[in-house]
Amino acid sequence: MGLESFKVVFDSPTSAYYAGQAVSGKIVLSLNKSKKVRALKVSFIGKAETRFQHEKTETQPNGESRNFMDDVTGEEMFFEYHYNILGGSGEVEISSGEHTYPFNASLPTTAPSSFEGENGFIRYKVRATLDRPWKFDEHAEGSFGVVTPLDLNFYEQAKAPVKKEENKYFCCLCCKSGPLTTVLSLPYTGFVSGGSLPFTIEVDNASNVEVTGVTVDLLKTITYKARGSQSAEISSNTSIVKVDFEAVGANNSKTWTHTLTVPQMPFHNLTTCSIIIINYVLKVVTVVSGAHLNLEMEVPMTFGSTPILAFPSAAASLHSESMKLSDEKICKKQGTK
Numbered sequence: 001m002g003l004e005s006f007k008v009v010f011d012s013p014t015s016a017y018y019a020g021q022a023v024s025g026k027i028v029l030s031l032n033k034s035k036k037v038r039a040l041k042v043s044f045i046g047k048a049e050t051r052f053q054h055e056k057t058e059t060q061p062n063g064e065s066r067n068f069m070d071d072v073t074g075e076e077m078f079f080e081y082h083y084n085i086l087g088g089s090g091e092v093e094i095s096s097g098e099h100t101y102p103f104n105a106s107l108p109t110t111a112p113s114s115f116e117g118e119n120g121f122i123r124y125k126v127r128a129t130l131d132r133p134w135k136f137d138e139h140a141e142g143s144f145g146v147v148t149p150l151d152l153n154f155y156e157q158a159k160a161p162v163k164k165e166e167n168k169y170f171c172c173l174c175c176k177s178g179p180l181t182t183v184l185s186l187p188y189t190g191f192v193s194g195g196s197l198p199f200t201i202e203v204d205n206a207s208n209v210e211v212t213g214v215t216v217d218l219l220k221t222i223t224y225k226a227r228g229s230q231s232a233e234i235s236s237n238t239s240i241v242k243v244d245f246e247a248v249g250a251n252n253s254k255t256w257t258h259t260l261t262v263p264q265m266p267f268h269n270l271t272t273c274s275i276i277i278i279n280y281v282l283k284v285v286t287v288v289s290g291a292h293l294n295l296e297m298e299v300p301m302t303f304g305s306t307p308i309l310a311f312p313s314a315a316a317s318l319h320s321e322s323m324k325l326s327d328e329k330i331c332k333k334q335g336t337k
Contacts, residue, residue, distance in 0.1 A: 008142030016145040020109035039087035050074040050120035054232040072226035148269040152304035158190030178206030217242035
């Protein structure tokens, strides 16, 4: 058709925009001779897709069950805009030479951050289409990134102090020891890339079982979901930063005050995406000797782009979340371990 070049050029040198910002640029079209087209269309598309394998069970004609891995997918559209830059109500002749056509569209303030993961992605693009009569259409695409900030100062839960306690009793034949108690205190639960995360751990070991160590781990969990008849999900966990503390003998106690330094890491705000979900927790594992189960606790954390500028004193009243395990429940689960 005499088409020499057809491309999408963004005004932003980085091709990145904030949620709520206008995406602007131009369609550049170069022809070596004049051509007739029905329309020059532009589309703005933002969507998430997931794909992974999920184990399914199928009943055979003979009544036996067969397990197999099935490919499942998910899709979520955040927006899709279309309009004509040129034409649309009849044929239009475009002369030879280079032509530029500006475009502009505002992103929703709720658009999630761009994301690329092992089992899914969130992508944004501008697509230009030359609608040609009686011929195949020509297309040009340009991808752009979306940055969606999350200011921790506007999240009361992230700014609030937390105190969480877990207790565990050990059953040793006919005798019962005192409880093992672990208490985690945080002045806030919001963190940023490269920031600091202070905490205090108290271990009161009133039992006759030795604590061989305590681990504090900041964990990231990414969950990918498929929808509809293929409803399924898959998750992966990653340790961001962790620290280990020494043993606590039987009938002894220790307290540690420590600050985790969060490494530099990319920030993604996916709070408005329902098929790719990122969660963060601070996990504390009090490791005990012998065949006993460890004492574990988790506190949900919030990863933001803007750090907390001020937070209540650690001496302020703490929000408590206690999940105490009774002697009877532990005995039923562990027997005489």
